[in-house]
Amino acid sequence: MLTELEKQIVRELQKGLPLVSQPYLELSGRLGMSETELMEKIKEFLERGLLRRLGAAVRHQDLGYVANAMIVWEVPGEQVLQAGQTMSDFAEVSHCYQRPVYADWPYNLFTMVHGQDEAACQKIAERLSQATGIKKYKLLFSTAELKKSTMKYFV
């Protein structure tokens, strides 16, 4: 569990770093701690894994990635681990998860891939299929973004 001060630090860091010469000094003033204490705490958060990273979240669609596909795979149970690891080795795969199946949903392995266009995503899917031997899959392209927001914790 996080202490109240730690939650307060999370709240400040998720608002964003101020664009001033000494951003940590400015934040530390709001938190009632010293600049050094805050910087140490941020490093500790990174070590503990609370913070994945500190930095810029960019819009990837603006940087040349225009298509993103969720590829869903129907993988026999005993092959999931191997297939998941193999797919994760591909740089084009940003996320790879195992998820439950349902009567009308047989796909248990999910990969997110990013490419210049839909054809590029198709090619990546073919390569993933060849590398793992998993033949049953579907590419689900996003046709509209209805919401994309950054989570606000402890609000």
Added chain:
Amino acid sequence: MDLEKLDQLDKKLLNIIQTGFPITTRPYRELAEKLATSEADIINRIERLQKIGVIRRLGGIFDSRSLGYTGTLCAMQVPEDRIDEVAAVINSYPGITHNYLREHKYNMWFTLLAESKERIQEILLEIKDVTAIKQLIVLPAENIFKIKVNFDTEV
């Protein structure tokens, strides 16, 4: 918001600050030294990149699980003519961080984060109730093979 608006220095800056934003007293000055420019130039560039939407946020990107949050991906079958109305219901919850339309019978895909499993259940029941749509599958990650660190958190 296109690539042409970015010069070489913008691109180098973006590369560095996605993963290696300095945790030092004068982080913008440190970036300026690395890129052979001035602190003011770095601050102006970041400000501009935020304004044109290339940088969505400069700050902490947290790991929801480490903070004690739990999350899941969900998929729902929404009739074409009800998409806006149903999306409005779903998106009204702050814990809904992503919501995309995808080409499948299960066409609405969203991620939900909350402080507990119970709260997740509660929200999903409310969504089913209010929309009167029962075709909703809950797809929490059972196994995480990969999350690429410079992409945003998904669940």
